[in-house]
Amino acid sequence: MDTTAPVPGAAPTDAGSPAPVRRHRARWAVPAAAVVAVGAAFTAPPLLATADTAGLPDVTAQELVTRVLEAEPQALSGTVVHTARLGLPDLSLAEVGGADPIGLLGGSSTLRVWTDGEQRSRVSLLGQASEYSVVADGPEAWTYSSADDEVVHYALADADRARLDALAAQHAASPDVAGDLPTPEELGRAALARAEQHATVGVDAATTVAGRDAYQVVVTPRGADTLVGRVVVAVDTATWTPLRVQVWSSDDAATPALEVGFTDVTFAAPSDQVLSFSPPPGADVREVLVPLPDAPPAAPADAADAQALAEALEDPTAEPPLPEGVTVTGDGWDAVVQVAGVDVAGLLAADPAAVAGLAVPDKTFGSAGAQELYEQFVPRDGEGPLPDLDQQALYDQLTTPVEGGRLLESTLLSVLVLDDGRVLAGAVPAQTLLDLAG
Template sequence: MDTTAPAPGDRAADSPAPVRRHRARWAVPAVAAVAVGAAFAAPPLLATAGTGGLPEVTPEELLARVVEAEPQALSGTVVHTARLGLPDLSLVEVGGADPIGLLGGSSTLRVWSDGAERSRVSLLGQASEYSVVADGPEAWTYSSSDDAVVHYALSDADRARLDAMVDAHAAAPPVAGDLPTPEELGRAALTRAEQHATVGVDAATTVAGRDAYQVVVTPRGADTLVGRIVVAVDAATWTPLRVQVWGSDDAATPALEVGFTDVTFAAPSDAVLTFSPPPGASVRDVVVPLPEQPAELPAGAPDPQALTEALEDPTATPPLPEGVTVTGDGWDAVVQLAGVDVAGLLAADPAALAEMAVPDTTFGSSEGAQQLLDQFVPADGEGPVPDLDQQALYDELTTPVPGGRLLESSLLSVLVLDDGRVLAGAVPAQTLLDLAG
């Protein structure tokens, strides 16, 4: 594929941006596919399988090489296919290429990354494009169907504070939000592969014309909807090239598949990774707040140091904030949130948003939440995903049940109750209904 000609919104830069080894990414309004990076894992490790001429490697060695490998500069084409059994979303009008489409059917994405903190992912429609461009703590989205750009950035003061945090801790706070790519999903899946599953190496394969090992993760939970996950790993760079997730009720066809159809491991042109709005496009700037750390933590708030240590240790369990409980463990685990104002969140009520935040942070009040909503959802209603009717999407994805509404898919169930409880897990819907009482 041609990785030198910039897509809409590109321009050549006077000089390349400085490269840091961390990925300082800030949230952008993209719909991620089903998360495959939950805690699962690997003892006892299985024996090796046929390697097709590749050097033999044990599951333990392969996992270590993937997790420890440096992210690679690359460019390529990705096909994302979801067979989640969700309702037809065609009635929810979004228009053009849009992340909502990742919830069902097949989508094509183009991917560029410098292997550090600059990347572009473009979701391609029949005659449109939705792009996410990240450059350190800045991000842009561009919708060609609306010719609209949204620029997300920290204030100057928060940028200086973030740089100080990076210097002190050698890593910026991880914030997800990219459109899904095989590399990101694969690394997330394998990073925590240390318990609650068996892991083996399947026969070698070829993905995008490259020799690849296959890691097979089989959850040991008796109640989980996930049957197995297979991650194809490039034999030369240890980069995940494809992720396939099977539901427990269908061993023939993956419910979710994200994989490269072509890939080149070389630094993309600077013009591709540098963004400027196309001529005539509307541009809206959003200042993303970096939450303040209070001198004293409020009751029920997780300790930041403990949270950081838990995130850095794949075997650790992150502390839970007040109002969040977990029933069971591994792939059978169910997370329950209490006191959620779903109607308020769907209506973009700042009070509902404030209740979801840790108290005393930048937006942990109705006033702060209102300021945040004014940034992300302006008065004209042109949000990050144009013309998205959140209530209509919610109604399409869920079905009425006694006391609330239920979302069922081949890999995930979510139960939203009228009393403010929300239960979610990779388990059958009946499991959630039984726990809800």
């Protein structure tokens, strides 16, 4: 891919880039259905099985998972095709204008991806005559919709930026500055990070993705009630970077319900022009201050307690305490999350008070990606971005009336919204939610 081509919103070539604060993996959020499919209890004891590797060195599932998670993020640029066959209604009637992340819920979409493998990245969702881009540079990010000619700039307040700089040497986690767009690399890493229980993991025959040799990790849920049949992650044999993620519904073993994969990829640092951002002339610019999370708890004086705390903070499978009003029924791929006291009418009307009062755990569907996507489309303290669409019309189109509420059914996810303020969601059949709701 020619990364020197002009990019909307890219800074002039002589523009300097901000000094890096610290190295960390680039992060992209994923549509909620994909999060459920590959994030919720994505775990299994790795099987020591191998498959035909077409002349490549034999590798076990355990080795593959370990190498992907331990590999350094790579600088790369490429084209990604995102295809969703979720069985949802035709969203074209929802009057979603131009390139919009809502379009990722159905059909095929094309994205272009650039990252330096550290803290700078750009992901652009391409439409027929428009684009929606997310540009990240450490604790600062921009979203740009060419259809609306609007830029949203996410940044820390001066005091928080100074505190972040002071914490940088301690490797403190940076805040999520904006909801982003899905890529195979981040989606694949998120999936394999939880490959320890509730599924079986094996290695399928080697394949080729974007012209590159790739191993394939296959995860098959053991849950009896889940909608997810299997998940396959294709891993580059040279860099251990996930190149493609495919998720099959338990109702269709022939065609993936969700597929995100590179069609071309180059492992080289993109130009500074691509990774820098300047608002296009005449675009509306909206500033959003992102609060810096509180500092992590101080280490206990007792060495044993300090070690236990460190292990808990580093455990990717550790779940945070559930907030009031949130319950989880079942476990693994059959788990159902229930949230009480949701003001659905207020959310559809974009009422900030409805969002402020909503208790949602950081890992509602087993991944922070769901929360990040949620924050992309609802206000945060009255300041977050809102999609340029009729939320009520979209809600009515995606759901069907049932006794006591409305129901969304897809090939990988079911959501039940009840008139009494309860919302139930899981990668399970709709009837499971209706039975639990009583």
